[in-house]
Amino acid sequence: MNKIKVIFMRHGESEWNQSNQFTGWQDVLLSKKGIQEAQIAGKLLKKNGFFFDYAYTSMLSRAIYTLWYILKILKETWIPIKKSWQLNERHYGALEGLNKKKIRSIYSKEQIQLWRRSFLHTPPALDIKDTRYPGYDRRYITLNKNELPVSESLENTYNRVIPYWKNVILPTIKDKKKIIVVAHGNSLRALIKYLNNINNDNIINLNISTGAPIVYEFSDTLCPLNYYYLK
């Protein structure tokens, strides 16, 4: 059987990963370590003979830059790149910008863990008058009000990522194109939950590392088989 390999990758470490702040839809840059992670990922992909016809990423700079660093190393900056809000990180609501450790003085460790890793729990919402609301950001101008999040559970994220996977990414793979998807911890958790049929209780245990390419293998009829971090 000829396996089809698709690369999924979370962006390299961002400045707010480094300072331990909730990020979500806030647009922060890669840290120095994040840039290095992206470059190392590019070299690893090159060493393992990967090449791409098409790339997918989010509307957020940390993912876009990660992809650019990879494509630069592969000498493939010329391939089409499709950027979409559906691949954005989960919207972290009113938590965006707050320090993940410091909020332990306000919320219990268990509550924070539920917001960060459960499927159904939604972090406290943003007020739409808040300057962090994505409705004020020009890049989301084409979104309807009901598509602009004020906070998202992983389920909400899943409900935008999976239709995008089925309707946009999958047809490109069916068309025999080699693809890479550079996205975020929670948009990729949603995608792997779907592909691996992980139940709502077990998804709490899935974490995705920054800057590490994941090889996802599919059968020639596009049945999900397994995945592993590229070494």
Ligand SMILES: O=C(O)[C@H](O)COP(=O)(O)O
């Ligand atoms: O948005 C964020 O803060 C991170 O990219 C992912 O955060 P998490 O590990 O808390 O889900």
